Amino acid sequence: MKYRRLGKTELNVSVIGIGTWQFGGEWGLNFSQDEVDAILDKGQELGINLIDTAECYGDHLSESFIGNYIGRRKREDWIIATKFGHHFHERFTRTDMYGAQDVLKQLDDSLKALQTDYIDLYQFHSGPDTAFDNDELWTVLDKQKQAGKIRHLGTSIGSNDNLHQTEASSKVNSEVIQVVYNRLDRVPEQRVFPSCETQDLGVLARVPLASGYLSGKYKPGAVFDNTDVRHRHDPESTRRKLEEVEQIARKEVPEGVDMAQWALAWCLRHPAVTSVIPGCKNPAQVESNASAAELVTD
Numbered sequence: 001m002k003y004r005r006l007g008k009t010e011l012n013v014s015v016i017g018i019g020t021w022q023f024g025g026e027w028g029l030n031f032s033q034d035e036v037d038a039i040l041d042k043g044q045e046l047g048i049n050l051i052d053t054a055e056c057y058g059d060h061l062s063e064s065f066i067g068n069y070i071g072r073r074k075r076e077d078w079i080i081a082t083k084f085g086h087h088f089h090e091r092f093t094r095t096d097m098y099g100a101q102d103v104l105k106q107l108d109d110s111l112k113a114l115q116t117d118y119i120d121l122y123q124f125h126s127g128p129d130t131a132f133d134n135d136e137l138w139t140v141l142d143k144q145k146q147a148g149k150i151r152h153l154g155t156s157i158g159s160n161d162n163l164h165q166t167e168a169s170s171k172v173n174s175e176v177i178q179v180v181y182n183r184l185d186r187v188p189e190q191r192v193f194p195s196c197e198t199q200d201l202g203v204l205a206r207v208p209l210a211s212g213y214l215s216g217k218y219k220p221g222a223v224f225d226n227t228d229v230r231h232r233h234d235p236e237s238t239r240r241k242l243e244e245v246e247q248i249a250r251k252e253v254p255e256g257v258d259m260a261q262w263a264l265a266w267c268l269r270h271p272a273v274t275s276v277i278p279g280c281k282n283p284a285q286v287e288s289n290a291s292a293a294e295l296v297t298d
């Protein structure tokens with residue numbers, strides 16, 4: 001594994017992390033604790049130390065799986081990133097909850113679910129600018145930092161061209177940007193990444209496999225089960241993406257290199273990007289994704 005400094009947080013994170021939206025049950029699979037244990041054990045064995053989760057991957061369900069695991073392992077071995085801003089109701093249904101008092105409750109629920117006293121990175125979860133531009137929210141969060149419940153604040157921007165929230169990071173003491181970035185979607189290179197570099201923000205590239213499409217295993221016309229979030233993607237847009245993936249596989253991926261690994265290493269080549277956080281469904285995917293670090297040159 002390779003490690004990098006997560007911007008001004010000074011956290012030393014593995015370049016490959018583990019995304020855990022999947023544990024909430026919106027990707028066609030319901031997970032058992034044993035399956036989650038096996039994924040996280042494999043990650044640790046291969047040097048991964050970064051987990052990304054959220055309040056609304058299930059109703060704190062993904063966090064509960066992780067907390068159950070961490071409760072039986074060493075807390076300090078992991079850098080845990082979670083998020084705030086929603087209440088989960090049922091599969092694919094959540095409501096926004098960005099008010100300062102709502103967020104305080106979510107923070108306590110996350111700490112409880114994660115079976116920990118502190119969160120390493122607490123991220124604003126892709127909310128609108130009106131919710132972000134609320135001084136009371138950031139003041140309350142700062143107090144939670146002082147109380148030791150949060151080590152660092154971050155922002156997971158919704159649109160990957162959200163310059164407003166990116167530029168305001170230093171003002172609200174948010175030290176990390178999480179953003180959609182992958183070989184099919186390079187928008188952050190234009191405005192968001194330069195701002196991150198200027199402010200010395202850490203950058204977590206989310207959806208680095210374009211929801212799995214960049215693994216190369218799906219062909220145009222692929223159909224997903226209605227319990228899989230990809231069933232909700234616009235079919236025409238998915239078809240175009242998968243056609244582009246076929247071209248990229250032919251023209252850009254070196255012979256003999258696994259496309260998913262290549263796609264992760266591709267994200268990590270940009271100097272603004274600290275780590276990628278691919279969603280993982282089993283230990284074999286963790287192993288394959290961890291190996292992408294071997295394709296990274298610095």
Ligand SMILES: NC(=O)c1ccc[n+]([C@@H]2O[C@H](COP(=O)([O-])OP(=O)(O)OC[C@H]3O[C@@H](n4cnc5c(N)ncnc54)[C@H](OP(=O)(O)O)[C@@H]3O)[C@@H](O)[C@H]2O)c1
Nearest residue numbers: 019020021156206207208209210211212215260278279288
């Ligand atoms: N707003 C936000 O803050 C936000 C939004 C989205 C995601 N996220 C975070 O970012 C993480 C990553 O995004 P994502 O999970 O949406 O998309 P992703 O990482 O691009 O794709 C994940 C999917 O790719 C497939 N996959 C993973 N590793 C593979 C491998 N080695 N070979 C082949 N297929 C592989 C798996 O699905 P199949 O095997 O079924 O194809 C997996 O579920 C999430 O888990 C979450 O933590 C945050």
